[in-house]
Amino acid sequence: MTKCKLIVVEGVWGLGKTTTAQFIYDHLIESGVKVSLFLEGDLDHPADYDKVACFTVQEYNRILQKHSASIALIRSMTEDRGAYKFIPYGKCRREMGDVLPDELLADVMQHDIYDGILPLERYCEVHLTRWREFVQTQLQRDEITIFECCFIQNPLTAMLGRYDAPEEAIINYVLELANVIKPLFPQLIYFHPGDVRVTLNRAFEKRSSEWKEGVTQYFTKQGYGLSHGLTGFDGLVEFLVVRTHIERKVLRQLPLRKKVIDNNDLNWDRVRQEVIRCVDVYSGIDHYD
Secondary structure, three states: OOOOOEEEEEOOOOOOHHHHHHHHHHHHHHOOOOEEEEOOOOOOOOOOOOOOEEEOHHHHHHHHHHOHHHHHHHHHHOEEEOOEEEEOHHHHHHHHOOOOOHHHHHHHHOOEOOOOOOOHHHHHHHHHHHHHHHHHHHOOOOOEEEEEOOOOHHHHHHHHHHOOOOHHHHHHHHHHHHHHHHHHOOEEEEEEOOOHHHHHHHHHHHOOHHHHHHHHHHHHOOHHHHHOOOOHHHHHHHHHHHHHHHHHHHHHHOOOEEEEEEOOOOOHHHHHHHHHHHHHHHHOOOOOO
16 A cells, blocks of 8 residues: 555644644654644645735736835845745744834735735646645655645635635635645545534634634635625634535545544544544554554
8 A cells, every 4th residue: 555645634623623633743753654744824834825925027026116125125035936926924024023114014915825815816826836846845755744724624715715716616626636636645634514503613612802703704704705795603604514515525526535534522532543543554554454
């Protein structure tokens, strides 16, 4: 059996994705497997973007013209990739402090890959390119990489939540992404949400008021939520029901190894055993052959 080089943990908030991804990482480390872990929002993520702005050459030149006093700073933060220029402003602020003037930062953030004004076509293009680059690099490494949520959740967050893209376009994009990562023999672990309202309530109980307000606004004040008149907590539940419906369709068509886990009873002992068995078989830990 070919060993996998990528494990992805997916599901809506409140189901234990982060806990499970960390558990898999710890288990593989204890088993002597070389492994890397990237959780949601990691500024160093090798296949995703967080707090990164993307510009065409024309857009970038307009930024330089408008903020001529900061040209040297802007260029020092810029990464050239193909037809686009990227400014990883989150990473730069982490490493350099708040060096960006407020007006410049606001203009840069207007081009954020997840929250800015990018057209849907560019969003898909830059992400597929990013994933292809990751796959080529990962094929040369003798290790397993674990990702939390960036394979299904993030595309649906953007394509449905922000762009209100058609269901067929979303499914086709994720299937295209699946074909990109197939050379890594990936293992997908997907947490079934069960009763979405109960699951979301559980997530809300553990999150800050700022997070709750931010996520509600994101999914009700733009894209699908705005076009369907969604509001408040009930609107967020309705969005997640639709998202889950699309995810189930995606799962049925994915040409990848996948494990669907139901943890609505929060039986973590059972879940850990399921996860260990699944991970050990496909990562080459010879306990079950």
